Every structure is written in C-alpha cells, then in structure tokens.
Amino acid sequence: MEYDFLSVTLNPSLDREVIIDNFEVGNMYRIENPSNSKMEPGGKGINVSIMLSNLQMKSIVTGFLGGHIGRVIQSKLSAYENITMNFVYSEEESRENIEIIDPLKEVMTLINSKGPFINDEDYDHFLRRYKNSLSLVEHVVVSGSVPPGLKTDVYSDLMFEAKKRGKTTYMESIGPCFEKAILNNCPTVVRPDFRRKAEIFGKTLESIDDFIDASKKIIENGARLVVMSYQIFGDVITTNEGVWLFNPEERIEKSHLFGAGDAFMSGIIYYIINYNFNYFEAAKFGMASAISKTDYIEKKIGTLEDIKRSLSRFSIERLE
C-alpha cells in the first residue's frame, strides 16, 4: 500500500506548549526563550501521524479544519513529508489548546477548547472522504475528542465502515462516542483516555480490579488489546491471553508525560504494521515508545533505537 495507515482526528487543534518554571496562578510571565513556547499541530490522531512520520511511516490524516487556526494547522502539517492531508473544511474556527508545563514542580496544566460546530453537510463530505481513504490503507486510528454537532454514534459508524472492509482499527478517546463504538463496533486496539478521570461505562475506576474488569469488558466486546493507564505511570495491558501490569523501573518526570499516551499508541501501530499481529509484544513496544517519549519534555518520540533500548526500562507483572 502507498500509505501505512489512516489517522482520523475529528477535532484537530493548534497546541500551544508553554514551559514555565514554578508556574503560579495570578502572575504575569514573560517567555524569554522561544524554545519554551511552541506551537504545534495537535489532536491525538495527528500526534500519532507526526510521531510515526518521524519513524518514516506514511499516513493520511483526515478530520475537520476551520478558519485561521485551521490554516495554521494545515501549513504546519505540510512540513512533514510522510503526512498526506485529506481534511474537510468546517465553517467555524479550529480550536487551540494550551499546555502549560512546569518542569520544576513537575505539573501540567491543560486548557482544551471544544472545537468548531460541524454541520451535517460537512460530516457527509467527511464520510465520503473517509470511505475513499479506507481503500488506501490496512490500518485506521481514530483518536481524540468529537467536535460539537456530531451524533454520539459517529465513532461507532467510522469503526463499522473500517471493520466492514477488514481493516485493523485503533482507538484512543473517552466519553459517549467512544463507549458506543466499543459496545457496537469495537476497535482492535483500545486505549481509553484517562487523563482527566479514569471513568468508563458509568463507573469511576479506582482499584486495580476495577481496571481489570473494565479492560476485560472491552476484550469481550471484540478488542484484541486494551491499554489502560493506571496510577499515572503504570499501565494495565489486557489481551485475549491475559492481564499484565507494566511499570517503569525508573522515576519519570510528570511534566514529561505530555504526549506519552499518543506515543504508546504510535508504538503499538508501528509494531503491528512492521513486525506482526502479536498484541502483547505490540503493547511492550508501545510502552517502550511511551517511556522513550518521556525522555523529552516536548511532544516528541525517540528514534527506533531509543524505543528498542527502552524495552528494558519497565517491569512486567502478570495479573491474570
């Protein structure tokens, strides 16, 4: 195939990453060093495409862009030679997200906006492009939030179209659209986005057993691999063969976690496309990619060598 995968980001953003030591509410800061204030195209699907572009993987990105900010996102994305854009233009402006990273206190403060309203005509247009793009790839990742105006079965419908055509599907998200997709057209690889709250199927996950139960429920729905981040640094990994806990063997700076989830998903996709469909091994490669990412404060993945080296940087404990 000409492209390795298709990535869907319904709600792309322009990410403003600001690094401020000892960030406190009520102050006035002046960023003196330009490298402490970056502007990057974002949204979880786009992040995966960017990270894998750096590993020479070719992808098509689709979703909605709008207005001035949409044009900035497009122009910045066009700098990546392995990314082909196939966006639909919405009437309203694309969103900007703000990420304030404090490396000293090791805290991140995130301010995300909702995104532009998508009308039915734009969605129909998108759906035609999505179906056309599906014929060009074997792997589809759908990640991130859903902009206003779209129905809650949007993710379920996208999965239905992909699965009907026999594609391998990957999804990272949270909320009603995500849950509907899991229940009706479950993706192959699922990573719930627990950054705000570990809550799924109407239940807040607290104990490790809660995480295991929820993971197994997703596997029962047809997923082959479920990755759930547990207690910040650890990850509960579930396949048809069992449940494991992956734990880094080193102290990781909290402020470096930004983008680690996207790196995890990127590693899984890279492994499955380039090596094979062993989901447990793919999860290990994903964890290694996430840990390799945490060597940087920015949203940046390491080289293939860095990732392979990071395979020994975490412990694996069998839970079930």
Add this chain to the structure above:
Amino acid sequence: MEYDFLSVTLNPSLDREVIIDNFEVGNMYRIENPSNSKMEPGGKGINVSIMLSNLQMKSIVTGFLGGHIGRVIQSKLSAYENITMNFVYSEEESRENIEIIDPLKEVMTLINSKGPFINDEDYDHFLRRYKNSLSLVEHVVVSGSVPPGLKTDVYSDLMFEAKKRGKTTYMESIGPCFEKAILNNCPTVVRPDFRRKAEIFGKTLESIDDFIDASKKIIENGARLVVMSYQIFGDVITTNEGVWLFNPEERIEKSHLFGAGDAFMSGIIYYIINYNFNYFEAAKFGMASAISKTDYIEKKIGTLEDIKRSLSRFSIERLE
C-alpha cells in the same frame, strides 16, 4: 486629516483570552462555552486602535507582523473598518499571548512571549513607513514591548521623528527603551506599564511619594501628563499644574482590569483629539474610559455615553 492618529505596536500579538472559574495549576480544563475562549489581535498600540475604532476614530497601525500568527492578526484586524494597516513583515513568527482570567477568584494569569527577532533591514523598512505615516496624522501613540533585535534607543528615535514634525505623542511601555525615550525625547503623555512591577529609573516604587517623585521627573523631562497606576485600582495623575490621586468609588473586579490601561490611554487620546489639550481633563476622561472598561471582562471599551457616565464613578484628591 484623513486619520485621527497613528499607533505603533512594534510587537503585536495574538491574544488568547481564556475565562476559567477557579483556575488551578495542574488541572485539565475543557472550555465548553466558546465565548470563554477568544482570540483577538493584541499588543498595546493595537488595543488602543481597536478601542478607539469602536468610538469611530480612524487610525493607521504599524509595527511588525510575521508568519502564520502575523497573518491571523492581520486578517482579524481587517474586520475593523476604522483601522488602516501599514505593517512590515518580519521573518520570524509574531507572538501569541495567553491571558487566563478567573472571574470567581478574581485573578489574571498572563503568559507573554518575547516576539520575533527584527533584523536591521526590516527596521529600516519600518522606519521609512513610520516617517511616511507621520505626515498623515497629528497624534502618535507608541505602546507595548520591543521585540528582540532592536536597539534600546528605538523608542527615543521614534519620538524624535514625531516631535521634530510637531506631533502630539503618547507612550505606554516599560523598560530600557521606554526610559531612554523619556530621558532624550520625552512623549507628551506617558503611562508606565506597571502591571508586572512598579519599577522605573532603577527604583521600585512603593510609597505614594515614590510615585509622585517619579511622575515629576517625567514631567521635568517634558511630558505634559503622566499617569501611573498605583495600588491596583488608584491612579496618580501628574501635569505641570499639580499631582492628583484618582480612586474608583466602587469595588472593581480584579479580573475585569484586563485592558484597563489601554482603555485609559484610549480615553486620553480621544479627549485630546475631540475636545482640547487640557491634560487634566483628558486624564479624567481616560480614567472614566478605564472604569467603563471594567464593566466588561473582555478587552472592550464602553460607548461614549458609558464613558461620560463613568466620569462620576471616581474620586479626585489633590496631592500637590
């Protein structure tokens, strides 16, 4: 004249105004209401042009714009019919500023970037445009920060050119460029930007006497009106005729102070251009504009009627 005034903003920005209740470091916020996340052209001179455009005053805006963000600023500014743009394009990107306003806790958190590097060629180009624009106006406001690459006498030089041609000049800024202009080519109206720190001529101003002494020093250098914000809500006003303290007679929400300084300067310019050169009366009109602004959380000035009504919303105490 075809234009009422020229406003110089060497370092324009795209301002992201985000309104978040109970904003705390380390959280992840999702802005649900788009009116709580705005994107506006900014920089102090541009703010004055926008506020006065709403009062039907025609201005030329000049300074440097660059890159994607520069184009967004330009496109947003083009929506104001009373603003004519005469920018020079720099190689590096214009900056974005982030303003997080918490109306419940009444706190503002400001994150400003430094701005693009301006090379000599761009500056020469700007200077030619500035001199040409001067022939089209009688009033010149130079406000805000100076981007990297420019010499510390840039503001002094701009004032020299304006004064040589007999223009009435207004300046709001802080730092070495600002102080050099005051000492060598003092503007007619001066408002130091004390938002970060009340510090000028190597001295931190603490007591009311410190403010009076510094104000009188600026008057001695040739200013006709000095406005210094004192203890958040009050203002020390100094002319050749005396020193006064202006104090609002009502409780003002701190979170509504954002842009009040620019409204103050706008009111002064409006008064002088439309009524007369009575600097004390102009300061009263400026104070009324600033108070009228604080009725809004956004960077928005009231109508002329609102401003006139606000003339009775503060007390005036003669200090000297």
